[in-house]
Amino acid sequence: MVELKANKIGFRYGGTKKWILKNLSISLKDNQVKGLIGESGGGKSTLCKILAGYEGNFEGELKIDKLNTNDSKFNQVQLIFQHPERTMNPKWKMKQSLDESWEVSDDILEKFGIKKSWLNRWPNELSGGELQRFSIIRALNPKTKFLIADEITTMLDAVTQVQIWKLLLSMAKERKIGILVVSHDKELVNEICDEVVYLDDINHDIKYNL
């Protein structure tokens, strides 16, 4: 079993005194779907960036147990964002965006409801739900061990939300990928997660003053 561990994480923006995260510990196993609930502006997205290695300027320790990290070219903790349209290169057709990560089989494309003709489209020619399917597949490289899903279905209608989660969960189980489901939708998180944590509870050194 592989485990992603963040110990006593502290974070504040450069030049400011106010801590956003302090003394926060969280872990994620590779066979686990864990929910993280918190208020807007509470630091959820910042924590996601730290866990996925996008934000290096933090206190504390981030490590992955028992994982061979010799492969420096690929980040085994993949982050999926709320707005897929902001994560696709507008100058690339969809095929190129996918190919950058891995060679996706037709079988998987079909499973995710992606029509082959979409591969030749530009990002602005697809809807949010269609684009989000691409950004999820892109993150499902065979080397991926953990997914950090930051509000990935918030902008989608309820039917599409179910489609995406059911697929993602079955694929994660098959490949032993751990998922951190970050959302403020308690109903959703309770439905799909094995375990739920509240940001307030693990970030207890910070008292919110919004």
Add this chain to the structure above:
Amino acid sequence: MSKNRNNSDDDIIEVPKTLLNVSNISISFFQYTQGLRKTVLNVVEDLDLDVHEGEIVAILGSSGSGKSLLAHAILGILPGNSLLKGEMIYDGKILDQKLKEELRGDEISLIPQSVDSLDPLMKVGGQVIGDIEDEKEREEKRKEMIKIFKNYDLREDVIDLYPFQLSGGMARRVLFSTSMINDPKLIIADEPTPGLDEKSLEETLNYLKIMANEGKGVILITHDIQAAVKVSDKIAIFYSGYVIEINETKNFSGNGDKLLHPYTRALYKALPQNGFQLFEGTQPMNIDIQDKCIYYDRCSQSVEKCGHSNPDLVEVDDGIKIRCHVVRKI
């Protein structure tokens, strides 16, 4: 309010006034593809909708389904390469481009989707009041603004702040105040709750309720079925540019068996608290649809007729409408 309508003969029947009546609206775009070849892209088709005073009508559709264009059509701010067909009647008058320009920002106002709509270089007060030259009038508006700010839990000193000094919640409340400054009769809220946590969502929806209680008509455009169910009186479901069902919000309850269209039921049952049920397929782009029901490829109840004609939206009960060959009554 339509909810409190009393049909007993002894009482005075108070029918709320229809504010806006939209019938047969279609919106299409001209595009140039491959050099000078001109194509027409139909985005909204055959749209019917009524909004009464004191009523919140939710328009529910997934992103990219064209629901925001309806708001733009009512306000007369569609882009130049678009074509609007059909008829809109506002308060008994035909709503043409001239009247739209007269009314927008005045009797008809918009609450925009994002707090980015605030001018970053202008103090809040100036943005809410707008550009008024007459000093006396401006002073009156200022008093009005302070009154409105109180309703939306904003302190008076917010007037002299710049948008970057506001929290997300305050900025949203400033947008609401801006839309209320000229005492509008019809308010269009375009996706006012994107990605809000529970507390902020409740707060925002509550503001819409207050507006309706003051007798204003509210159109809530959203993709969030839970938000729509919480606050509206009536919900219109958008699918691939068509309204497929208009139903009373109270029918979005229990196991959803009072909902009519198969897609509406799918939407309701896909909610985590209603079973998280899976329904396959995606919404077709309007351009892909020819002569068949827009839901034909995903429908489990379809009959032969559905494969070669798209049904009309028909009224099956007072204000309840459905676009389906199979389901024709409640």
